[in-house]
Amino acid sequence: MITFIVNADYLKILIVLLIITNEADIHPNPVIDILNSQKLPFFRFNTDKILTDYDVLYEISNERTFFEIKYKKYDISINSEQITCVWERRPMEPLATYDHYDDEKVKKVILDEADGFIKFFRYSLSNVFWLGHPIIERQAGSKILQKIIAKSIGFQIPNTIFSNQFSSIKTFENKNVAIKPISSFDIEATGGNIVFYTRKKHYADLINIGEHSFRNNINFLEEYIEKDYELRVTVIKDKCFSAKIESQKLDTEKGAIDWRQGYDNGITFTKTEIPKEIELKCLLFLQHLNLNFGCFDFIVDRNGNYIFLECNTNGQWMWLEEEAKLPISAAIAQIFEYEIKKKR
Numbered sequence: 431m432i433t434f435i436v437n438a439d440y441l442k443i444l445i446v447l448l449i450i451t452n453e454a455d456i457h458p459n460p461v462i463d464i465l466n467s468q469k470l471p472f473f474r475f476n477t478d479k480i481l482t483d484y485d486v487l488y489e490i491s492n493e494r495t496f497f498e499i500k501y502k503k504y505d506i507s508i509n510s511e512q513i514t515c516v517w518e519r520r521p522m523e524p525l526a527t528y529d530h531y532d533d534e535k536v537k538k539v540i541l542d543e544a545d546g547f548i549k550f551f552r553y554s555l556s557n558v559f560w561l562g563h564p565i566i567e568r569q570a571g572s573k574i575l576q577k578i579i580a581k582s583i584g585f586q587i588p589n590t591i592f593s594n595q596f597s598s599i600k601t602f603e604n605k606n607v608a609i610k611p612i613s614s615f616d617i618e619a620t621g622g623n624i625v626f627y628t629r630k631k632h633y634a635d636l637i638n639i640g641e642h643s644f645r646n647n648i649n650f651l652e653e654y655i656e657k658d659y660e661l662r663v664t665v666i667k668d669k670c671f672s673a674k675i676e677s678q679k680l681d682t683e684k685g686a687i688d689w690r691q692g693y694d695n696g697i698t699f700t701k702t703e704i705p706k707e708i709e710l711k712c713l714l715f716l717q718h719l720n721l722n723f724g725c726f727d728f729i730v731d732r733n734g735n736y737i738f739l740e741c742n743t744n745g746q747w748m749w750l751e752e753e754a755k756l757p758i759s760a761a762i763a764q765i766f767e768y769e770i771k772k773k774r
Contacts, residue, residue, distance in 0.1 A: 445773045446512040447472040447766045450552065451519040453479055457748050458519055460759035461766075468763070470770055473508040475499060477521040477548050481528050481540070488551065497551070515769040516555055517762075518562035520744060521548060559769045561666075561722050561762065567743045570719040573612060573650070576740055579718045583711050585738035588652040596641040599651070602633045606654035608687075627688040630654050655737055660689055661728040663704065663712055664747050664758055667765055670709045671747075671756040674702040701754045708736050715741065722765070 447465070449458050453476040465472050480486065488497040500507035524544040531537040552564050560566075569575065580587050591598050592612070599607075611626040636644075660675040676698045677689040685692025708728075716724050725745030729737040751758045 445471065445514045445770050446508055447770065448508060448513050448516045448555075449474045449519060450477060450516060450521050452476050452522040455520055457746065458517070460748070460751070461517075461763050464760060464763035465766065468767060470763075470767055472766075473499070473501075473506070475508075478523065478525045480524050480548060481544055482526050486547070488547075513555065513558055514773045515559040515766055516552075516561070516563075517766065518552070518560065518564060518567075518744070521552070524548070561765060562744050563721075566720050570721055570741075570743045573740060575719075579715060580738040583714050583718070585711055585715075586735055587738050588655055590650075590652045592648055592650055594645050594648050596644045599633065599636045599644070602636070602651065602653060605633055607631050607633060607636060608652040608654045610650045610652065612648065612650045625690075627691055630682070630687045652739075655729050655731050657729045658732050658734070659730050661702070661704065661726075661730060661736070662699070662750060663708075663726040663728065664745070664750065664756070665712050665716060665724050665726065666758065666761045667722045668713060669761050670704070670712060671750070671758055671761070672702050672704045673699045673750050673754040673756060675699055699750055699753045701756055704736070719743075 447470070449462075449472055451458055451474065458474065462472065462474070476483065483502055485500040485502060486498075489495070496510050498507050498509040524541045527537060527540055531540070549564070574592065577587055577590055588608070589601060591601055607630070609629045609631060615626055657678055660677050662673045662675060664671045664673075675689050675692075677685050677692060680686045680692050680695055680697060683691065684695040685697050689697060712724070712726055715726075716722065721743060723744070725742040725747065727739040727742070729739060731737060747756075747758045750756050
């Protein structure tokens with residue numbers, strides 16, 4: 431369900447939060463509920479519906495620069511003079527045109543053009559506060575850059591290689607290895623998609639795979655670290671919310687290696703406290719990348735060491751709010767409340 435503020439003064443308000451997301455994303459909803467309760471103005475822009483649900487105008491002339499996006503159903507609009515802050519929550523490419531096209535090639539061109547506009551439009555909003563930013567996040571999502579920054583600020587990290595050289599696996603001689611995807615997460619197959627979960631292999635298994643399989647891909651390998659438990663730390667500006675993940679209570683193929691496999695196997699998430707030093711390093715990590723939000727994944731090994739794995743720069747968090755009772759929505763709403771009231 432799409433929720434908007436609707437009141438007589440809405441179009442007169444010059445301080446508005448723009449939420450850029452997609453129709454199916456439920457994560458904005460609890461934040462929107464809080465914004466509504468506090469009568470803080472916002473406009474939700476579902477990019478997948480840009481051609482069906484919105485009228486768009488972006489005018490650039492020698493006299494002025496002006497844009498307006500209108501939600502057709504309620505005749506509500508937002509314009510360039512109103513936006514005070516932006517929350518980018520996983521926008522999607524357009525999925526449908528306003529009128530039907532029999533020619534799929536023509537339809538694809540139209541959808542691609544609309545997707546291009548969405549990208550250019552987001553890039554143009556450079557003078558306001560952002561939570562999530564498309565350009566910054568693209569760089570910050572680099573698993574290579576993340577490892578470098580994590581190491582530089584004092585996080586422990588697993589020994590890691592990205593390579594298509596078979597000889598490079600000598601790094602992991604007589605050790606277990608975690609094999610991970612760099613950017614692909616699944617592949618279409620008969621009977622449904624196959625998800626690329628982290629796999630655990632011993633060095634000897636990699637040797638047996640052989641050079642032919644290794645040299646045709648840039649492989650992402652980490653030394654596998656035996657876990658006591660795992661952590662998800664969600665950071666919103668200067669607040670940290672930590673959840674303990676009891677992945678090691680599950681079987682190997684049901685969440686012990688990759689906790690995401692544990693969703694259907696009884697994995698638990700509980701609120702926990704982490705050392706202040708780790709919290710401060712998370713904040714410093716985001717400062718290095720000019721981010722206001724990040725979801726950190728850690729291993730806590732059997733000696734109590736905190737091992738940094740990665741930071742999802744626009745990660746999911748609603749299930750943690752529900753299961754671990756972490757007030758993440760309230761913290762996000764509080765940021766926008768501050769920005770809106772500051773402008774007032």
